Amino acid sequence: MQLDPSFIWTAFWQLLGAIPTTLSITAVSVLAGFVIGAATAMLRMYRVPVLAQIASAYVTFIRGTPMLTHLLIIYFGLPMIIDGLAEHFGWSFRSVSIPMIGFAYISFSITAGAYMSEVVRAGILAVDRGQVEAAQSVGMTTFQSLRRIVFPQALAAALPNLANSVIGMLHGSTLAFAVSVVDINAKAQIVASTNWKFFEAYLAAALIFWGLTVLIERVAALIEKRVGAYNRGGVV
Amino acid sequence: MIALSHISKAFGRNQVLQDISLNVNRGEVVVILGPSGSGKTTLLRCVNYLEKPGSGQIAVGDFQVDCSRARRGDVLQLRRKTAMVFQQYNLFRHKTALENVMEALLVVKKLPAAEARKRSIALLEKVGLGAKLDEYPSRLSGGQQQRVGIARALALEPEVILFDEPTSALDPELVGEVLEVIRAIAREGITMIVVTHEMGFARDVANRVVFMDGGVIVEEGTPDEVFQHPKEERTKQFLRRITPEANYSI
Secondary structure: OOOOHHHHHHHHHHHHOOHHHHHHHHHHHHHHHHHHHHHHHHHHHOOOOOHHHHHHHHHHHHHOOOHHHHHHHHHHHHHHHHHHHHHHHOOOOOHHHOOHHHHHHHHHHHHHHHHHHHHHHHHHHOOOHHHHHHHHHOOOOHHHHHHHHHHHHHHHHHHHHHHHHHHHHHHHHHHHHHHOOOOHHHHHHHHHHOOOOHHHHHHHHHHHHHHHHHHHHHHHHHHHHHHHHHHOOOOO | OEEEEEEEEEEOOEEEEEEEEEEEOOOOEEEEEOOOOOOHHHHHHHHOOOOOOOEEEEEEOOEEEEHHHOOHHHHHHHHHHEEEEOOOOOOOOOOOHHHHHHHHHHHOOOOOHHHHHHHHHHHHHHOOOOOOOOOOHHHOOHHHHHHHHHHHHHHOOOOEEEEEOOOOOOOHHHHHHHHHHHHHHHHOOOOEEEEOOOHHHHHHHOOEEEEEEOOEEEEEEOHHHHHHOOOOHHHHHHHHHHOHHHHOOO
16 A cells, blocks of 8 residues: 555545534534533532532533543434424424534533533632632622623633633544534545545545644634733743 | 621631620721731621621611621622722732722722723822833732722722731831821821731821730720730730830840
């Protein structure tokens, strides 16, 4: 077997078409995951009765099981629930009309949520309690002090970990092939299946993932510089 | 003007404040002294509800709250009438000196930005930081940070300012500049309750000195009464320990 460099190039161009799929899965799971994660973190930190325990169980279960397993459980379990409910309530909606990528969106959002929960929690813990007291001492409500004092700083502190999560979800999105979503990696397999040049095709896929990852790192560094401007000149 | 009556507070089984009552008149500067663990900081923090007293009443101006059934609205009201200067400054680290002072004016008092800005600049000039408006706390010295903290406390024009050991975290050479600012404010007739270990400052600025130990007020009086002619044995012991210079023979 011989390497065919020109096919790397050919495959590269064909794979570009799958970038939107990969990015959309990443973006949806990261954004929804952030919202879920922030909510979970708050429930746990404020020890909301019952909900905090549910949130903890969610985080340990999801972090304790593989992302591929989540996808398969959602893929096989969700239709049963939806169709069961639909039948019971007489809706016309059926699970077959959910696009395949929908399962990836839902399941990866749940996965990301659990990981983001820890990222958000660490960020919030990085803001010292004294500032919250200072905010309260001038009469700000809990919500005001969270929104204006805690969250902006928590976000700045969490950015490096957030960037890590985004990269993790970008790479994890390749698992969507299991429910026949054609992302960059799956596309590489399809492209190569006609001439068996898998090695070249996957190399091309790797290059694209690398490029996207570097892009994310760059953007994260830019945001970090901006958001963390207040720390410049200090100890850190 | 400020009336604390029968304030008690326990952390678990540790009774930190035992039925404390204290009145502070308008414009008065009250200094609270006492060994560590005597409850003086806790008492101060109870006044603006950073600690929730177990029982008792707090009255500030014409506003009164019963601690055993204080609602969230009461707590907010109380906090808007009081302000705190912290030992560790506790400035908002992602905001500049100016923004730190403006914050409460914008969010709590809901002043228009221009007005809040004008007032805040005036306050920062008053504490001698007119040239540092746009610096972040990380670029300010401890003394400068604490002066921003004082300006922030002044911004809401509270009925009383609570100082929690405002100079204990400072390098010795920076203590003077902060005390000078506090002195200047005291002369303006702003009511203050100060927890401090700066005896010279206490003697100099206080109208009244309160000595606490073991969660109770042991003795109170004018600085002269408490420092020169303490009546209680515990006060005498404490004063001997913190003013050892007088006993040195070289």
